[in-house]
Amino acid sequence: MTVKEASIIISGYGGQGVLFIGMAISNCAMDENKYVTWMPSYGAEMRGGTANCTVVIANDEVASPYQTNPDYVIALNAQSVEKFEMKIKSGGTLIVNSSLYKGHEKRTDINYVYIPANEIAAKIGEIKCANVVMLSAFIEKTKIVKIESLKKVIRNVITASKAKLLEINELAIQKGSEYIRLPICN
Amino acid sequence: METLVFQKPKSIHKDCKVTFCPGCDHGVAIRIIAEVLDEMNIADKTIVVSSIGCSVFLNDYYNLDIVEAPHGRAMAVATGVKRAKPDKLVFTYQGDGDFASIGLGESMHAISRGEKVTAICINNTNYGMTGGQMAPTTILGQKTTTTVNGRDAEVQGYPIKICEMASTCEGAAFVARCSLDSSKEIENTKRMIRKAFESQLAGQGASVIEILSTCPTNWKLSPQESHERIRKELYPVFPLGIYKEKTSKQV
Amino acid sequence: MTKTAEKVLLKGNHAIAKAAINAGCQCYFGYPITPQNEIGEYLSVEMPNRGRVFLQAESEIAAINMLLGAAATGTRAMTSSSSLAIALMQEGISYIAADNIPAVVVSVMRAGPALGYIFPSQGDYFQTVKGGGNGDYKVLTLAPSNVQEMIDYTYKAFHLAHKYRTIVFLLADGLLGQMMEPAVLYDYPYEDIDNSSWALDGAKDRPGRWIGSIHRSEEVLERKVLELFAKYDVIKQNEVEYETMLTDDAEILITAFGSVARIAKAAIKKAREAGIKAGLFRPISLWPFPTEELNKMARGKKIVLDIEMNMGQMVEDVKIAVNGEAKVEFFGRPAGFYFTPDEIFEEIKKVMEGLK
Numbered sequence: 001m002t003v004k005e006a007s008i009i010i011s012g013y014g015g016q017g018v019l020f021i022g023m024a025i026s027n028c029a030m031d032e033n034k035y036v037t038w039m040p041s042y043g044a045e046m047r048g049g050t051a052n053c054t055v056v057i058a059n060d061e062v063a064s065p066y067q068t069n070p071d072y073v074i075a076l077n078a079q080s081v082e083k084f085e086m087k088i089k090s091g092g093t094l095i096v097n098s099s100l101y102k103g104h105e106k107r108t109d110i111n112y113v114y115i116p117a118n119e120i121a122a123k124i125g126e127i128k129c130a131n132v133v134m135l136s137a138f139i140e141k142t143k144i145v146k147i148e149s150l151k152k153v154i155r156n157v158i159t160a161s162k163a164k165l166l167e168i169n170e171l172a173i174q175k176g177s178e179y180i181r182l183p184i185c186n
Numbered sequence: 187m188e189t190l191v192f193q194k195p196k197s198i199h200k201d202c203k204v205t206f207c208p209g210c211d212h213g214v215a216i217r218i219i220a221e222v223l224d225e226m227n228i229a230d231k232t233i234v235v236s237s238i239g240c241s242v243f244l245n246d247y248y249n250l251d252i253v254e255a256p257h258g259r260a261m262a263v264a265t266g267v268k269r270a271k272p273d274k275l276v277f278t279y280q281g282d283g284d285f286a287s288i289g290l291g292e293s294m295h296a297i298s299r300g301e302k303v304t305a306i307c308i309n310n311t312n313y314g315m316t317g318g319q320m321a322p323t324t325i326l327g328q329k330t331t332t333t334v335n336g337r338d339a340e341v342q343g344y345p346i347k348i349c350e351m352a353s354t355c356e357g358a359a360f361v362a363r364c365s366l367d368s369s370k371e372i373e374n375t376k377r378m379i380r381k382a383f384e385s386q387l388a389g390q391g392a393s394v395i396e397i398l399s400t401c402p403t404n405w406k407l408s409p410q411e412s413h414e415r416i417r418k419e420l421y422p423v424f425p426l427g428i429y430k431e432k433t434s435k436q437v
Numbered sequence: 438m439t440k441t442a443e444k445v446l447l448k449g450n451h452a453i454a455k456a457a458i459n460a461g462c463q464c465y466f467g468y469p470i471t472p473q474n475e476i477g478e479y480l481s482v483e484m485p486n487r488g489r490v491f492l493q494a495e496s497e498i499a500a501i502n503m504l505l506g507a508a509a510t511g512t513r514a515m516t517s518s519s520s521l522a523i524a525l526m527q528e529g530i531s532y533i534a535a536d537n538i539p540a541v542v543v544s545v546m547r548a549g550p551a552l553g554y555i556f557p558s559q560g561d562y563f564q565t566v567k568g569g570g571n572g573d574y575k576v577l578t579l580a581p582s583n584v585q586e587m588i589d590y591t592y593k594a595f596h597l598a599h600k601y602r603t604i605v606f607l608l609a610d611g612l613l614g615q616m617m618e619p620a621v622l623y624d625y626p627y628e629d630i631d632n633s634s635w636a637l638d639g640a641k642d643r644p645g646r647w648i649g650s651i652h653r654s655e656e657v658l659e660r661k662v663l664e665l666f667a668k669y670d671v672i673k674q675n676e677v678e679y680e681t682m683l684t685d686d687a688e689i690l691i692t693a694f695g696s697v698a699r700i701a702k703a704a705i706k707k708a709r710e711a712g713i714k715a716g717l718f719r720p721i722s723l724w725p726f727p728t729e730e731l732n733k734m735a736r737g738k739k740i741v742l743d744i745e746m747n748m749g750q751m752v753e754d755v756k757i758a759v760n761g762e763a764k765v766e767f768f769g770r771p772a773g774f775y776f777t778p779d780e781i782f783e784e785i786k787k788v789m790e791g792l793k
Binding site: 023026027030035036037038039040061062063064065066067068 | 444446583612615616617618619699700702703704775776777778
Binding site: 229230231232233235236242243245248249250251252253254255256259262263264265266267268269270271274291292295 | 463464466490492494495496498499500502503504505506507508509510512514528529532536637638639640641642644645646647648649650651
């Protein structure tokens with residue numbers, strides 16, 4: 001069996017919920033019976049205000065949960081782009097929160113996808129959902145897992161007592177994936 | 187007419203032979219603790235924590251459940267025993283070096299946590315087992331094998347006062363210093379030990395009994411002179427008395 | 438009692454904590470140190486919820502001795518820590534071993550020497566397996582390599598600790614502690630072990646019991662150590678555990694433990710695709726080390742390549758085991774960097790080239 005493995009680094013400010021969406025996509029992969037690992041950055045980086053996690057999804061046991069050269073980077077802020085843009089594998093993809101990053105593309109051998117996640121989240125009425133918008137757009141773009149799995153995971157995570165929050169997150173999933181389907185993204 | 191026979195307490199092995207130096211107070215302390223356990227009828231629910239120093243040979247004397255702690259760690263071991271078995275009476279038997287030098291951290295933290303254990307600390311102002319070196323409690327001017335000209339505050343600092351220190355801890359329920367230099371003081375020490383055990387069983391917090399004791403071999407004094415030294419030299423530095431006593435209302 | 442429970446996404450450290458609870462651990466004592474804090478944090482909530490003991494000690498020295506005290510009463514108890522703080526526990530570990538006290542210590546290795554940093558590492562193989570405490574004693578050591586095994590071997594650690602009245606280490610690293618992976622948290626599969634013949638619970642209707650290590654007679658001290666080693670012989674016979682992959686036709690045998698072993702597996706698959714006959718021998722019980730098994734496995738192999746996230750520690754046991762049956766080479770790097778499968782694959786190629 002050929003090992004197929006996709007590695008994703010999700011990075012942003014502490015508080016943007018990067019660890020959360022990392023766990024969300026990991027749960028999606030688990031629900032789809034894929035092998036998956038989630039590994040947080042811990043220590044100094046955590047204290048420096050930025051946070052990231054690495055998710056590896058594969059069709060066999062994941063060798064290393066830690067990856068220096070990921071296939072994908074989901075960057076929720078400018079620092080994350082600066083940190084990981086040069087590390088992405090050739091042919092890989094950088095998904096940028098374009099609400100917080102206006103820089104130039106430094107590489108020609110990777111794909112860039114821009115999602116104005118803060119604006120989209122603000123329109124929904126909850127800026128904190130920018131992370132879910134980004135994840136939803138990423139899933140729609142890469143099809144690494146199913147959007148349906150994400151909806152299910154979000155429903156499991158957010159308890160019934162927080163119906164309003166669930167509604168907002170479901171809207172964020174919808175808007176994120178819709179944005180990818182817009183002509184400008186293809 | 188009834189014949190009274192001087193017997194060993196039940197908590198002491200029938201065939202045990204005391205191996206402490208002549209005139210050493212350890213044997214007296216060990217015996218009166220056993221008497222208290224027998225009188226309170228709690229020997230069968232007691233777990234003892236022994237320590238390192240002359241106190242290490244406790245298992246030669248007590249027919250009780252005993253666990254040996256590494257040097258200085260008796261109060262940590264006692265914490266583990268008591269937390270695992272909260273219905274037992276748990277006491278440590280330590281020297282002043284074990285309790286207040288290498289083990290000061292464990293001692294003060296266990297007392298501060300209000301662990302429901304009793305520390306019985308034999309203070310003989312030197313390291314008896316290793317040959318009479320300076321202890322945390324060696325008084326100023328006292329000659330030991332590592333302070334041959336006498337303890338000098340400028341060089342070795344001041345003696346640590348166990349009861350004064352322990353009584354500052356909010357978790358301390360009963361703290362007392364006593365002595366074994368006369369039958370009157372031995373009786374009093376027994377009363378203090380009993381109070382400490384009762385305080386523990388009442389769940390009031392940590393209790394500490396510091397017992398001023400002789401070390402004739404290393405002090406290079408006779409047993410009588412040793413008790414005289416306790417009265418003349420140690421009483422002024424380490425005054426006897428109850429330093430802390432939580433009434434049940436304060437619990 | 439089944440493994441049919443649902444898979445959940447679990448962090449390695451949480452897996453250990455949850456497994457400890459399922460294993461009936463009644464007392465946990467510990468002091469904070471990264472990268473294992475999630476164990477204590479989780480237990481600080483969940484142990485009191487179940488009427489069990491969580492106590493944050495004032496130091497690792499206090500923690501290991503609290504463990505000694507609690508475990509001496511026959512109570513299932515554990516501590517967890519990391520590297521430089523495990524170093525502080527060594528005296529207590531020697532006592533627990535000498536005293537035949539059943540206790541579980543979780544060691545989530547970080548990078549050293551000294552303060553180093555919190556990166557994953559395998560730099561404490563020697564510390565654990567060769568012992569930092571004084572005297573002749575052994576530490577039964579189990580090395581998981583994924584989150585599921587954090588559960589499996591936490592269970593086994595409690596079981597073996599009580600079965601043999603011995604100290605058992607679960608030796609993990611920061612990678613395994615911090616990562617999440619799907620795992621099944623099944624029920625504790627082992628029977629309870631009766632400890633009424635030795636545990637301290639008050640000398641009621643029986644003579645007093647003493648748990649201690651001081652023996653003033655040469656004969657007694659020697660006998661005690663010989664008894665300890667007789668027990669170790671039984672452990673060696675019964676508890677050696679290892680995993681192999683693609684070893685039958687292998688020309689190059691990779692030896693690796695813990696998290697490095699899982700990375701080596703991917704490298705071996707790559708090597709196979711490139712036509713190199715590579716296989717894996719992964720010791721799971723680091724002590725008792727699978728010496729005879731590795732010796733047999735090494736026969737007829739062209740080379741044994743030992744890979745560790747340190748400067749070469751287990752390789753010494755590998756060489757003793759291989760005992761000249763094949764050439765042994767070492768590939769390692771100090772902590773702080775993780776191997777990639779490609780890096781190990783390149784080393785396999787290099788070593789095979791060197792044989793030509």
